[in-house]
Each structure stands twice: as structure tokens, then as C-alpha cells.
Amino acid sequence: MRYIILIVLSFLFIKAHGQQMPDYVLDKIRITEPEQTIVAELLPVSSNIAAKSNLHYCWYSANAIHETQGGYSGHLLNGLYSVFYLNKNLKEQGHFRKGLKDGIWRNWKEDGSLATTTTWKRGLEITDKKPSFWKRLPLLHKKTKSTDSVSKVKEQTKKYQ
Numbered sequence: 001m002r003y004i005i006l007i008v009l010s011f012l013f014i015k016a017h018g019q020q021m022p023d024y025v026l027d028k029i030r031i032t033e034p035e036q037t038i039v040a041e042l043l044p045v046s047s048n049i050a051a052k053s054n055l056h057y058c059w060y061s062a063n064a065i066h067e068t069q070g071g072y073s074g075h076l077l078n079g080l081y082s083v084f085y086l087n088k089n090l091k092e093q094g095h096f097r098k099g100l101k102d103g104i105w106r107n108w109k110e111d112g113s114l115a116t117t118t119t120w121k122r123g124l125e126i127t128d129k130k131p132s133f134w135k136r137l138p139l140l141h142k143k144t145k146s147t148d149s150v151s152k153v154k155e156q157t158k159k160y161q
Contacts, residue, residue: 041079057099
């Protein structure tokens with residue numbers, strides 16, 4: 001009997017960590033418009049952000065998503081952002097990081113086929129891509145004789161003048 005009481009008392013004083021809530025509070029917003037539905041996450045931002053004048057910030061206020069250059073006045077979008085057509089197909093999806101587009105963003109047509117894919121890094125669109133590994137190998141590049149042919153043409157034109 002003493003052992004049962006000791007076991008019960010030991011379980012009472014042990015703190016269980018299995019169902020602990022995360023440190024942040026996930027705030028998910030849903031905005032229904034006549035032609036689309038927007039679902040966005042507003043994860044808390046760790047510190048106040050000094051907005052840069054050349055970047056476009058996306059933020060939430062008054063049940064609407066706003067985008068302004070160089071500033072914001074509301075809750076910055078921070079997390080997954082999805083826009084759906086009325087038929088529940090995805091229209092646009094990507095991630096925001098402190099109000100700026102970050103990572104791969106995809107746009108779909110209404111029939112569900114992929115329309116465009118763009119890559120963003122801290123609010124700036126990445127447009128120039130590195131050539132593939134094979135195109136960067138110097139052994140595979142053809143050497144052009146443009147400089148030799150230009151000099152030969154100049155020599156020939158001098159002879160005829």
C-alpha cells in the first residue's frame with residue numbers, strides 16, 4: 001500500500017510536457033471577397049522592423065490585406081499566404097517573412113494548371129539564374145575566332161585600299 005501511495009504522489013509532482021503549447025500564438029486570418037478567398041498567417045514578429053523605402057510590405061488591418069512601399073501600419077504578414085478561387089482551387093501561394101515575400105511563390109490558372117513560379121528573397125524578386133553546371137564547364141565552350149577574323153578582314157581591306 002505504501003508503494004501505491006508513493007507512486008501516486010510522485011505522479012502528482014511531475015510536470016508533464018507532452019501537450020505543451022508552442023511559445024508563439026498562431027493567428028490565422030480568412031478574408032472572403034466576391035471573387036476569391038484569402039487565408040494568411042500572422043505569426044508574431046520578434047522585434048520592431050525598420051521598414052526600408054525600396055521594399056513593399058504586406059500587412060493586415062481592418063479585415064483587409066494592404067501593401068505599401070517603405071512602411072506598414074498593422075500586423076505584418078508572417079507565414080503561409082494562400083489565395084483560392086471560388087471553386088476552391090489555389091490561385092496564389094507563398095510565404096511572407098516579416099511582411100516581405102520570401103521563397104517560392106506560385107500562381108495557378110482557374111482550371112488548376114500552374115501559370116507562373118517566382119522566387120523571392122527578403123522582398124526582392126530573384127530573376128537572374130545561374131547557368132547549369134554543364135554550361136559553366138570551360139571544356140564545353142566553343143572558342144570563337146571572332147577576334148582573328150576581324151583582324152584578317154582589316155588586313156584584307158588595307159591591301160585593297
